[in-house]
Amino acid sequence: MxxxxxxxxxxxxxxxxxxxxxxxxxxxxxxxxxxxxxxxxxxxxxxxxxxxxxxxxxxxxxxxxxxxxxxxxxxxxxxxxxxxxxxxxxxxxxxxxxxxxxxxxxxxxxxxxxxxxxxxxxxxxxxxEAAMIEPVALALHTLELLHPEVNDFVTVVGQGPIGLLMTQIAKLKGCRVIAVDTQAYRLELAEKLGADYTINASEEDTVKRVKRITKRGSDVVIESAGTQKTVEQTPFLVRKAGQVALVGEFEGYLNLGDADEACFFSTYISAAEYPTAVDLVAHKKVNxxxxxxxxxxxxxxxxxxxxxxxxxxxxxxxxxxx
Ligand SMILES: [Zn+2]
Ligand SMILES: [Zn+2]
The missing domain is CATH 3.90.180.10 (Medium-chain alcohol dehydrogenases, catalytic domain)
Known part of the structure; x- marks a missing residue:
């Protein structure tokens, strides 16, 4: 074979x-x-x-x-x-x-x-659709761990396949999503899939814009770009006592000076969410x-x-x- x-x-x-x-x-x-x-x-x-x-x-x-x-x-x-x-x-x-x-x-x-x-x-x-279940399961697992409140600001850094699924599942949870990427074509798709705000990090200052939108910083930050720069940016995006999910493997050093009582954690693929992921896709809840x-x-x-x-x-x- x-x-x-x-x-x-x-x-x-x-x-x-x-x-x-x-x-x-x-x-x-x-x-x-x-x-x-x-x-x-x-x-x-x-x-x-x-x-x-x-x-x-x-x-x-x-x-x-x-x-x-x-x-x-x-x-x-x-x-x-x-x-x-x-x-x-x-x-x-x-x-x-x-x-x-x-x-x-x-x-x-x-x-x-x-x-x-x-x-x-x-x-x-x-x-x-059956060929793309893994990122749905990962997004479900991450949002389950974060369990954000309705109307929370969720900043999703990186709008690749995983980030675009984080955006969709955060919308299903009733959150306001700020989608960040450096590629316009990905941000256009994020907007089509429900992102409330988009930030092109190659054209504007992500931290300043997130602060302007949220006033005090994002309730939740999901880092799904996987670069050292975006990982190291997360403490400056999250509000005090907010939560940051670092998806998958990551590199970088976190400067936690201003991130009072914020919770940072890493997350990885989980098999437990596969059946729910399949069910959500079958019921057209994710695109x-x-x-x-x-x-x-x-x-x-x-x-x-x-x-x-x-x-x-x-x-x-x-x-x-x-
Ligand atoms: Zn994978
Ligand atoms: Zn075991």
Whole structure:
């Protein structure tokens, strides 16, 4: 079968590999479509490294070989027995494995995966939408941790796929969203998806504008751009006793001088929100279709990831199909 294999930075290739073995509680899933995530780009650019020869991809769906049913594949496996699993924090499991990172991923014609990692797809979820469930689950998880009040100001820094989902879920929670990015095309989309205010950080001072809009600073700040500059800016955007979510891996040093009693925390992918994410998409509560800017067959994976890493192509979500 064909699969997208990581050989190092800027070196991910489609190769012929043996079919995976289906043993024990695993089932065989025929890959139908997936999407390229910021994590894949970190690997492509060389920010993060994984084992050479590993199949990448962790946001995808397919059909079960045994029943023919459509399923989303959740990329996190947990042991169910450790300190964190027993406290309901399965995504922090001490023996956690991530498909596409610490274990072979989903960009392959066939995937052997544990049955409990499969979430059935209702008819209301289109084939394209099913390929982008991960950022919805991450946005749900982050907003669950923040639990903002109705009418709170939520500043979302970075309007890539994850930021655009944070914007949409914050609107579902009844918040006022301030969307920040350096790219006009992303801000236009953020506005279309419900952002109340947009700030182009390449043209204006984000901190001054947020202070002007909110008077005392944003109740909640979600950092989803992942740059040192935007991480280090967060203490100056949040109000006293506000909350800051640093999404995924981040770098930077926080100057907390003025951020009195504010709460800062990091957040990461969680499998627990996948069923709710699927349900929200099925009921048209979030708009995923408008995030799609490009699509490529799995055979053209190299072109797909090159495009995702090239800002001149104005990528948001890139769909990879079977
Ligand atoms: Zn991801
Ligand atoms: Zn565990």
């Amino acid at each position: 064909k699969a997208a294999i990581y050989y190092g930075p800027r070196n991910i290739k489609i190769k012929e590999v043996p079919e995976p073995k289906v043993t024990g509680t695993k089932v065989s899933v025929q890959f139908k479509a997936g999407s390229i995530c910021g994590t894949d780009l970190h690997l492509y650019r060389g920010d993060w490294k994984i084992k050479r020869g590993r199949i990448i991809g962790h946001d995808a769906w397919g059909t079960r070989a045994d029943t023919g049913k459509r399923v989303v594949m959740s990329p996190v496996t947990s042991c169910g027995k450790c300190y964190y699993c027993k406290r309901g924090k399965q995504s922090l499991c001490e023996r956690v494995l991530y498909y596409g990172l610490t274990k072979g991923g989903f960009f392959a014609e066939t995937v052997a995966i544990r049955e409990k990692n499969l979430i059935p797809l209702p008819n209301g979820v289109s084939d394209d 995923l279709q408008s995030l799609i800017t490009h699509r490529f067959p799995l055979d053209d994976f190299e072109k797909a990831i090159e495009t995702a890493a090239d800002p001149t192509q104005k990528p948001i979500k890139i769909i990879v199909t079977s």
